[in-house]
Amino acid sequence: MNNQLPPVNIEAEEAILGGILLDPDAMVRIVDILVVEAFSLSAHQLIYRVAQTLYNQGQSTDLMAVSTYLADRNLLEDIGGTARLAQLLNRTVSATNIDRYVMLVMDKYTRRQVISAGHKIVNIGYDTSIKLDVVLDSSEQEIFKISQQKMSSNIEHNSAIAGAALDQLDDNNPIYPTGLYDLDKLLVGFEPGTLSIISNSHFGKNRDLVLYL
Known part of the structure; x- marks a missing residue:
């Protein structure tokens, strides 16, 4: 029996949440890449889900906004209270590296998905009542879903980078004039x-x- 713990990076998760609380503008850089399920702790998932909700409503995701949202819905204690939010914020110096932390968290999330898919494949393989071609097809589909999700995430990430680059270039159009x-x-x-x-x-x-x- 494998007693290994599932792949997680709690420090990176905390750094992401702290970055959001410190700099609400950081949400625009990660909201299309980072999914709620990527967080390994339910408290972290809840905090990020609240941040997503506030962001989609055009509101700030700072400490006051997040804590108020949770308190109004009697959810504050579910994440450890205001003290926990303050702890996340105090541990964060800046949100400069939040993109890198997102990649670390998504990496661990994808690995957990692979492990989960592996368990499903093993169970299907043991079930001799299922035809072999169905077993093979189901096994392929489990891995394919993970690959497609990762590809979609990468496309969104690259699209965001390209969009930001084009915006920067457009602000200086043309950067080096031809004279024509x-x-x-x-x-x-x-x-x-x-x-x-x-x-x-x-x-x-x-x-x-x-x-x-």
Whole structure:
């Protein structure tokens, strides 16, 4: 019998929650990536679920807002009281590394899902009343669901990064002007020290615009 404890990272979970309480703006960076179930403790899940609710309502997720929400619904003691929230907040210096902590927590969550799927597969394998092709198909589906969820999370994460980058570029449009007004209106900008070749039918057949920056 395997007596190993399931993979968890309590410190990272606490750092995430502390970051949310310290800097409510941190929610926008993690809300589309981090799921409630990724937290291993029910108290942590409840705190994060409240933060999600407040965020979706356009409200702050600071200490006062979260504690008030919980107290109004007689849930404050379920997470250890105001003292527990204050403890999470006091342990957090900043929310700068919250993205990294989210990846650590999601990693452990995915591993727990794999373990759970493994138990299901073992049980299916022992059940000789189930046809073999059904056993194989069910086993594949268990792992496939986990893979799809992780892929979806990565896509959302990369999309958020790309969106932020485009917003930053758009604020400085163009970053490195070409000096050609009509072209600058169409492009975000160019990186310095690069050779850029733009091919377009407007330049005529086999005619390219070459820019040295």
